[in-house]
Structures are given as C-alpha cells and as structure tokens.
Amino acid sequence: MTSQLAEDAGAETSPREEARGRQADLKPKNNRAWFLVLPVVVSVAFTAVIPLMTVVNFSVQDIFTPTDRIFVGLDWFRSISRDPEVRAAFLRTLLFSAQVLLVEIPLGVAIAVCMPRRGVSVSVALVVVALPLLIPWNVVGTIWQIFARGDIGLGGWTINNVLGIGFNYTLDSTDAWITVLLMDVWHWTPLVALLAYAGLRSIPDPYFQAAQIDAASAWATFRHIQLPRLRGVLTIAVLLRFMDSFMIYTEPFVVTGGGPGNATSFLSILLSKIAVGQFDLGPAGAFSLLYFLIVQIISYVFFTVLTRSGR
Amino acid sequence: MADIRLEGVGHSYDGGRTWALKPMTWTWREARAYALLGPSGCGKTTLLNIVSGLLSPTVGRIWFGDRDVTSVPTAGRNIAQVFQFPVLYEQMSVYDNLAFPLRNRRYPKAEIDQRVRRVSQLLGLDEHLHRRSRRLDPGRQQIVSLGRGLVRSEVAAVLLDEPLTVIDPALKWTLRSKLKEIHRDTGHTLIYVTHDQTEALTFADEVVVLKDGEVVQSGTPAELFLSPAHEFVGHFIGSPGMNVLPAEVAGGLVRVGEAVIGRAVGELPPGPVRVGVRPEFVRVSAARETPGVKARVKGVDRMGAYHLVRADVDGHDLVAKVDAGSHHTPGAVEFFHFAADGAFLFRDEVRCGSIAPLEGGQGA
Numbered sequence: 169m170t171s172q173l174a175e176d177a178g179a180e181t182s183p184r185e186e187a188r189g190r191q192a193d194l195k196p197k198n199n200r201a202w203f204l205v206l207p208v209v210v211s212v213a214f215t216a217v218i219p220l221m222t223v224v225n226f227s228v229q230d231i232f233t234p235t236d237r238i239f240v241g242l243d244w245f246r247s248i249s250r251d252p253e254v255r256a257a258f259l260r261t262l263l264f265s266a267q268v269l270l271v272e273i274p275l276g277v278a279i280a281v282c283m284p285r286r287g288v289s290v291s292v293a294l295v296v297v298a299l300p301l302l303i304p305w306n307v308v309g310t311i312w313q314i315f316a317r318g319d320i321g322l323g324g325w326t327i328n329n330v331l332g333i334g335f336n337y338t339l340d341s342t343d344a345w346i347t348v349l350l351m352d353v354w355h356w357t358p359l360v361a362l363l364a365y366a367g368l369r370s371i372p373d374p375y376f377q378a379a380q381i382d383a384a385s386a387w388a389t390f391r392h393i394q395l396p397r398l399r400g401v402l403t404i405a406v407l408l409r410f411m412d413s414f415m416i417y418t419e420p421f422v423v424t425g426g427g428p429g430n431a432t433s434f435l436s437i438l439l440s441k442i443a444v445g446q447f448d449l450g451p452a453g454a455f456s457l458l459y460f461l462i463v464q465i466i467s468y469v470f471f472t473v474l475t476r477s478g479r
Numbered sequence: 480m481a482d483i484r485l486e487g488v489g490h491s492y493d494g495g496r497t498w499a500l501k502p503m504t505w506t507w508r509e510a511r512a513y514a515l516l517g518p519s520g521c522g523k524t525t526l527l528n529i530v531s532g533l534l535s536p537t538v539g540r541i542w543f544g545d546r547d548v549t550s551v552p553t554a555g556r557n558i559a560q561v562f563q564f565p566v567l568y569e570q571m572s573v574y575d576n577l578a579f580p581l582r583n584r585r586y587p588k589a590e591i592d593q594r595v596r597r598v599s600q601l602l603g604l605d606e607h608l609h610r611r612s613r614r615l616d617p618g619r620q621q622i623v624s625l626g627r628g629l630v631r632s633e634v635a636a637v638l639l640d641e642p643l644t645v646i647d648p649a650l651k652w653t654l655r656s657k658l659k660e661i662h663r664d665t666g667h668t669l670i671y672v673t674h675d676q677t678e679a680l681t682f683a684d685e686v687v688v689l690k691d692g693e694v695v696q697s698g699t700p701a702e703l704f705l706s707p708a709h710e711f712v713g714h715f716i717g718s719p720g721m722n723v724l725p726a727e728v729a730g731g732l733v734r735v736g737e738a739v740i741g742r743a744v745g746e747l748p749p750g751p752v753r754v755g756v757r758p759e760f761v762r763v764s765a766a767r768e769t770p771g772v773k774a775r776v777k778g779v780d781r782m783g784a785y786h787l788v789r790a791d792v793d794g795h796d797l798v799a800k801v802d803a804g805s806h807h808t809p810g811a812v813e814f815f816h817f818a819a820d821g822a823f824l825f826r827d828e829v830r831c832g833s834i835a836p837l838e839g840g841q842g843a
Contacts, residue, residue: 380552
C-alpha cells in the first residue's frame, strides 16, 4: 500500500512523502469518528430502544401488580399468534393495505401526470392536492364520520336519497369498509401524487423531446420514459403507504370504532383494545412485537423487490 | 433529402421583447456537415430545436426542399437529434431502442428487423444489441441515441446538440471520427452544435459562428481562421484569439499610435478603426523596420512547440506567436510587425477592410 502510494506520487518521491503515505495508511484504523454518532445513539436509546425494551419486558411476564409478576417465556407470543381474533384482524389489515396500495398508487400517479408542468396553475394545483395532507388524522375521521352519515352527511345523504342506494356505515359492514377505504384514499392519495409529481418534474426535457422525435404515443411516453423514472419515488410511496395503512388507527377509530361487529377492527384497534382497554400488558406486549416484526418484514420485502426489479 | 431553408426565422421567448434568435434567412445545404459554433446562450440550441420542430419559431418559415414544414410537428419531420446527454429508453435493450421509432410508426416487423440490423452494423453495435441500454458506457449510449434517429428512412438531417459533453475526453476523438465516418457513409446533412472550436473545426465542412442570436460568419475552418469577418470570430476561433488594437485611418494610412503600419484597403472613411491580427501573423524584431509597432514585452509563455510573447501597446495587449528558439526579455522594447495578409480592419466589430504594405516599405 505504502509503496503504491509512493508510486502514485510520481517520480520525485521524497522520504517525507513516503512517511506521509504511511500515515495515510494508518488513518482508517482510527475509529474515534464513531463518537460523533453518540448523540444519535443516546437519543434513539431514550426515545425508542428503552421503551421497546419495556415492551419486551412486558411480553415475557404475566403481571398482576407491579410487585407481583411471573416469567412466562414465550407463552404470550404463542397465545396471541393462535388467537382467532388477532388472525382475523391481521388478514383484514392485510386486505386493507393491499386495497389502499392498489388504489392510491395508480391514482396518485395519474393525478401527478395530469398536474400542470409550468405556469401559475402549478402552485394552485399543488395547494389543492396537498390540502387533505394538512388535516389532522382525527379531524379527517370526524369529517368522514359526518360526511358519510345518511341523515345529515352530504355524501351519505346523496347516496341514499339521490342515487337511491341504501348506505349505512354504522350497520352494514361493507359500507363501513368502503367508507374507511375511501377516507384513506382521500387523505393519502395526495402524498403519492406529490411524490410522483416531484419524480416527474425531475425528468429532463430532452427525454420528452426524444419521444416526440420518435413519434411515441402519450401512453408509450408514460410507459417507457415516465414510469421507469418514477421507480425511486414510487418505492418510497409504496413503503410509506404500506406502513401507514397497515398501522391505521385514528381515522377508523373515530368513524366506526372498529365496527360494525369486527368489520373494521384492524390490528391497531384490536391492540389498543387489549393494551389500554383491558390492560393486558403481557399479551399486548407480545402482540406489539409481532406487529412490529410483520411491518418490518413486509417493508423489507417490498423494498428488496422494488429496488431489484429495476436492475 | 433536401436543403433545409430558413426564411426570416426568428425566435423570442418573451413575446418579442428580446430575440433569442434574430430573424435570419439561412440554408443548410444537403449532405454537408455543419458545425454551429458559439458561446453558451447564443441561440444554438434554439436554432436546432426550430429545425427539428421541438420549438416553433415566433416568425418565419422553414422549408425542407420545396415542402413547407413550419407547422409540421417533430414526428413528421424525420429529424434525428442527439442531445447533450444520452437519452435512452433505459429499460429496453439496444435492439428495442433502435426499433422503437419504427414500431411507433407501424413499420412491418421484417422491415424493422432489417433496418435495425443495418444501423447496428453501421454503428458497430452488433455485439451489444441485446444488452440493456442503460448498462452501456456513455459513449455507446450516445451512439445508440444517434442510431434511433438513423433507422428511419428519409432522414432529413441529423442534429447533434453538444453530443460529446458527457463523454470521457479520451473517447471524444474516437467518437468524433465515428460521426465523420457515419456522415461519409450515409450522406445525411449534419448539424453539430458545439462551443468547442476544436470540435467544430475538426469536424465540419462548414462552420457557422453564432453570436447573440445571429450568424456572424460561416465558412470552412480555414476561412474562419485566415479571414475573420467579425471580431468575435477572431476571438473565438484560434488559440489564443486574435489581437485587437485601436487604430486610426487618415489619408489612406493606418496608424497604431504614432506608427504607420500600412495602407488601408477598402471603402473606408477616415476615423477610428480597430486592427485585428492573429498572433500567428505577428513578427517580433529588436530593430525598427517600417512599418512596425513599438511595444514593451510583458512576458513570454513557453508553450513547448512555440512561445507566446505578450506585450503592451499603449495599454492594450498584443500577443505574438514565435518560434520556440527565440529569446525575448520581459521589459525590453521591441517592434511588432503585422503580416499584410493577416491583418484586418474592423469597425463596430465587423470587418471593413484590410491592410496593404506601404509602397516601397521594407519588412511587413
């Protein structure tokens, strides 16, 4: 290594330069730079790792009172993973996330493609599209809870009285499901649209000019120029939308409270019922860790598949 | 194929307040290789995009032969255009990239295959046909994007917009020769935009120099070098560029300061002019010979094969290119002589005359 460095330095290598080369060789072994990461490690420890460890602590014990507890090993994990209610909620949440992705990603991309590329209308379009993102979760829930009501809600009333279709999300489980799904689409498609719009805007003009010269149709331009170049932002969009929709809590809690029956009780709603409602900290701890693990695994799979498919 | 004629074509990006391209009439003759040379922002790309139809001119008409294409969209003009960086359909193989413009135009499959293979052979892409285009090196990628233009029949012109910008310097030379080869083999009209004079001069049959949206001179590389019609051409072409010194025409004689350097040739009313002379046509001697300009040597740059003697004439720089063997000391006062056929007179930056030796004058 040293001799190579000396060679690189050229013919006029002096002993001093050689010494400097040796020093450069030693430098990578100095690990003090790791101390620079310390603040992050400390803050992450306090905000994430330690709370997570308490959850781990709960998940392996049966706690009766703060002083009265038994170590139960993996019993809670076993019972939670076999619980039919948890399994049903898992499938329900998975279905919900799948539907959210299937609707929001294409719709978001379509909106982005239709948004203006230049002029004053750009800012107008951006503000209008971004509006739902600025509304707090529980307010979104409240808006939709009222909007979808058959008696006083604009949407629900229109469906019942103008279209003549019976619609009641408090009684009919399909109606409740549709309401929650539509709400999520309304709330979060703008995020996908904005990400996709940013991706589209970063495509240099010559790509579109070349497509014009090659007489490519609008669809071919989209398929062969725009879509391939959206891969990066769409990977982010898919991951964000998957994680968020898989962990959705506030909005369905406000609109349906998980009902009617169990129709919209997603994993998070069930979890909070066990943890906060019944105060079963052991099962809730095990549930949380499993939940966390599932989100991690599915996100990892998405990420790997989406980034590899482009090579 | 036919001549491409611009009739009063001009373009303004701000509704006519300023012209990015001043209205001009110009003909690109069939099968010639042109270089469009000029500094950044002089309207080169605008002019190119008007020819290819990506931009529709504010005023004027465009003719391909006897066909008025002013309102014909890009796809209908059969132009091949290569951009500053490789523009490829990155997900596609090289083959599919080349076939793409033909498939869009619904050519029969057998003909597509035949054309793609012909072009790939011409461009030396045969062994890469089935690789993904994004995995090629930038030089080959540029070749592929050029190929996409060449597969069509009846290519009206090949437009290259600084195509070697992203290419490794070592490869530039190879690629430029490749382009020349393609030009020779296909006989397409070629318009090559560049701001690099070496590129322009080595490549083109005819160099068109553009400045501030107008053509200031066009001609063969030698013409532009030996006989600049505009001060800008003198500056921009040649390295170092042409010297320009303020002078005075009076009584048919040209004076720089006190020194008479020759007779003014051309219809020239007396008054201030500027003398333009390339460093190659300046000779330095220690003794006064008439006509000659006295100047103090400021420094000598050793360039290897030659020296550049930098001097000061009443506050104006003068550079002479001299043999590597000669000796000039900074601080010394020497005499600078201008070759008669290498010195020109400019007024308002435009050439208005030349300089002839004085009758019976020695030296020059």
